[in-house]
Amino acid sequence: MYATMNDSNIQFLGFWIVFSGVLLLTSQVLSKTDSPDVSALNVMYTSLNSPSKLSGWKSSGGDPCGDSWQGIKCTDSSVTKIDLSGLGLTGSMGYQLSSLTSVTHFDLSKNNIKGDIPYQLPPNVQHLDLSKNGFTNNVPYSISQMSDLEYLNLGNNQLNGQLSDMFGQLPKLKEMDLSSNSITGNLPQSFAKLSSLTTLHLQNNKFTGTIDVLTNLPLEDLNIENNGFSGSIPDKIKDIDNLETGGNSWSSGSSSISKKNNDKKGKGGGGGGGNSLAIGLTIAGVALGVLLVLIIIISVFSRKKSVNSSHFLDEERLSHRKSFSLGSRGQSGDSRRDFRDYKSVDSSASIDINIALQKSPSVSLKQSFSDNEFANRLHSRRSTSFRAISYALSDLQSATANFAAGRLLGEGSLGRVYRAKYPDGKVLAVKKIDSSHFQGDRREEFFSEIVASICKLRHQNIAELVGYCSEQGHNMLVFEYFRNGSLHGFLHMSDDYSKPLTWNTRVRIALGLARAIEYLHEGCSPSLVHKGIKSSNIFLDTELNPRLGDCGLAKFHQRTSQNLGVGYNAPECTKPSAYSMKSDVYSFGVVMLELLTGRMPFDSSKAKGEECLVRWATPQLHDFDALANMVDPALRGLYPPKSLSRFADIIALCVQPEPEFRPPISEVVQALVRLVQRSSLKLKEDLGGASRRMDFNDYDY
Template sequence: MYRLGVLALLVTCIGTLTPWVHSKTNARDVSALNVMYSSMNSPSALTGWKSSGGDPCGESWKGIDCSGSSVTEINLSDLGLSGSMGYLLSSLTSVTNFDLSKNNLNGDIPYQLPPNALHIDLSSNAFTGNVPYSISQMTDLKYLNLGHNQLNGQLSDMFGKLPKLATLDLSYNSLSGNLPQSFGSLSSLTKLHLQNNQLTGPINVLTNLPLNHLNVANNQFTGWVPDALQDIDDIETEGNSWSSGPAPPSPPGASHAKKGSKEGDGKSGVSGLTIAGIVMGVLVVLAVLVALFSKRSSSASSHFLDEERASQRRAFTPLSSRELSHDLRAEMHKSFRAIDMDRKSVESSASVDIKALEKSPSIGFRPPLHDRMESLKDNEFANRLNARRSTSAMSYNLADLQSATGNFATGRLIGEGSTGRVYRAKYADGKVLAVKKIDSSLFQGRRADEFSEIVAKISMLHHQNIAELVGYCSEQRHNMLVYEYFRNGSLHEFLHLSDDYSKPLTWNTRVRIALGTARAVEYLHEVCSPSVVHKNIKSANILLDVELNPRLTDCGLATFHQRTSQNLGVGYNAPECTKPSAYTLKSDIYSFGVVMLELLTGRMPLDSSKPRSEQCLVRWASPQLHDIDALGRMVDPALRGLYPPKSVSRFADIIALCVQSEPEFRPPMSEVVEALVRLVQRSSMNKRGESPGASRRMDDFDY
């Protein structure tokens, strides 16, 4: 009987403890909430919350709801919270309801939010910056309210993959520019509030949406309110610059696409005869284009069309029929003849490049030779064709640039390097550009036309991981280059100038940055003909776009770099760079390896604040790159242990090859790209094959 009693007691205890065991919160959710709590200045209003550890689901933290061991809802509205939301929100993969409205939160909205959220409400705070681009990937999102904040700038064209979004509120901010075309893809949108912003242009993109509530009051919209929108029961349009007089007829099928056509009123706007005439006109123009294209090789034309589809950053302006003049047809004929010649020369140069690559030291894997050669041919051909289509940048007026930069005011300075200073130029329409003012001393003793040659060469560089040259200015002995502006700044700023809670980079983002930068350098080295040596690869010259994709800048400026061991970017110079003539493609490989070391360790290439033996990053790290235990101590502490050890080890192996002291042993950049791609592929396969009890370190790697 005694034994039976003990057994019964044990069963009772186990039954009592079981719910507690199951309520233990997912470790990644705990870490994300810990960071949130610290980022919001550890407010007393959040009872139960902790800055380290704890069990949100088991301990009933304020505003937290769970399902099993996963946090599913965060409701912290109207609690007087301040500070920011932290940087680990992307770890909250089970959160569907995220409400921090009516608080005093400030700064930019984090670039990553709970990725599977259905309901997000961040309204009535003091957020600045723009709508985070990560929202574009939330395909299940139904409700988004960012109203009553201080958001500014133009809306990105990021709404094309949100088919379930029913409510969107961006009211009472300072948003500017035209409505993005992707608004037209919001097929479930019934409520849209945009009032009290500075939005401009027409609102025709909203015509076919199933809206029941629309408020666009107090903006700077122009044009007319489409007829289809005037049928909405709840609509506010006052306080805009609408055109007076009768509106132009709607496009065929557009005016009543939403509500259905009205039969028998005799006012359809466009008759069947008119439509037939439009169709015939379009067919005639297409017939002329087809006739022109058919005279050239099918391979050339297909590449041209593929390149046009792939180039999402360039606006496509259709030719009108009167533009198809005799001179234009002659010019097109001449261009395609040159394109055919380009293809032949590309095939020849590609063959030579492949032979050179085969002699290079191998990392251990490469695509089949035929595939590699075809890829190189296609990339090179697309590059030359792209350059032929756009070989000149826009000329900017000096007075306009002076006005946009506040006469190059110190407050507009965003960077300074060996070739000059970079300023932020902001225009009245909200457009922001980066202006690189090249040091005038670099032009002493040079030809007057040398700057125009440099501009022409840079404007021929087109790659998704290279900062695009927008224009130039050459007036009154001022020589300037105008680039895209990237609000997120440089990799150097993310790694070395931000605190633990504002701009950290997860491991998978670091690998993606390394891979994108490697592809940019591969393009310069092995696709461009002749090869382009960068000579200034460093983290400060790797800019990050809204999705944290890398954009290499300062490409094509090597002519200004008189590289020696003294004036090369501190800590990035390869051992052989003792004089300018010694700098080669392999020297670029070394500098890229140093950038990879920065991504791995979070350290600067040269840091006098460290102990003497650790001041030079390469010298300190190189002997430890193949030591697993040492690697664990080298990894950037900002990662907080959230990384897959095998991926880190392979990453370190690639670094070791790049920073070898002998240039001839460093791999070509094409092999570095292949190694990084293979690293991603292996990590992805490993994650898919992990058991349910896999460590949280591998879970963080979400390729």
């Protein structure tokens, strides 16, 4: 009997052990955080330099929901809220935030996080606050996909560049704060589609143009102080209760307005005495105004030959000045001051280049433009505008020694590029467009459209157009000049005295170039296909950051099939009309191959089978041993092996022969960002001695 009871007890005990284990496992399953959320937070923690102040957080694994990680709120097994405001965090936010699909509240404000705002952000976020950090570069275009976004605060950072036209699909956005940054350019037209926007703070930036796009928004609180806005303040905007407009360049008669919580209907105390006083003051004001008008009229009629008002004199001065002498400014400082903020003076013509490409109905297509008419055509367009300079032919002839052979920087499919040197030390690159690229009587009109299109582009990795010249049959574009020359020069024309590009710098060049292409493909409206991505079109600034040239010139490429050259063209590009965004991705992949191998896209001096870089390299990109033998010898083995392998994986995707299998450039950007994060590359490395000062003959704008 005792033995039987013992066996029964053992069976009973075993049952409870199994049952308890099942309960424990069930509890763990129910409390376990979704694995994509865990992985994203692990990467985020590492990217934030693994701060000990974030209690519970881990760099690998863990249970954010079950273990109550600091700043994390969950619903069931999904992370729904991240609030890490004011914790003094440093580093970056990581590259995997798009995996946080259930997060609706994301707040990392009041920290010391720097670098770019990642393209990948929680896609379904409703409340996004990254204010009061040290973020740089542009506002990420991925915000355009956050259709549930209600609150956006990126204020008090170091954001720069122009806002992309990306606000058309944000119908729920109620509050937006971009204040205290360095954002430039005009307000994007898609602002007009922010149908729920009640609060907008844009103060302390560098915005220009008018604010007409805000006219029909349901705004209750608008602050646009301390920018470069011009034109007049629409009457509807003047009716906004909380309005701040000071510190701008409003036209006469449209003074700045400051109204905070006004009671426009006169509610509250004051009594009849107050009303009588107001009426008396009004009558006195009217009388004073009439007196002033009489004085002005008498003064005007007493002047001799006072026919034109100052307004018309300014327009006449603007439209009739043709000569420009850079040396007469007496300035050789920052080019942004010279060319962006430059005001019209006696020795120059500075005009607003507007972007609308529709034809002016008042000008016949067969009518030839004079110099002033060309400037007026550009000036008359009505849309987003930027400042560019109209150069006189005589000035450019003088600066280039009459386009002497010794000033020739290079020759491409569109024409020759010359170095222009001015007495104050300023150096520019002048591209003479070959007349064969113009057809019929539309030469000047076509050129004006090209200039307007290029002026629209503003990105830190795109070579900036400084000005233009259209005179006596010559059509020229004036660009920034980069003393470090092109990427082609660094990779293929370096000598023993030049420091080769380090691996970190090569990755940084690839990422910057990818972002420039992403801006053209996804940040511009309409999208732009470049059609000329090659190493000789990628220029390096003083810190070896890439600047893509030839942007906005694709219309010329419709007339030539030689814009790229052997080795860069995607297989489908048998004629100019076949180019697409995926063709640009292929060409970008070839440039990445150049960065990896140090080889040219096509080299007839190589052995048979190795002449074409893509054909030779592609079969070896996934073979680690072969890959190590492909690396540019100039690197001398100084590169992270895993980083090299991931770099090769991205290349393999880009240079696939079928365009439909190539990724969009935005995915390439994300892949390169992941590469940087995983490899812990320091892209702001010390470049000591890396830049060169020499005149390369390898420019091909």
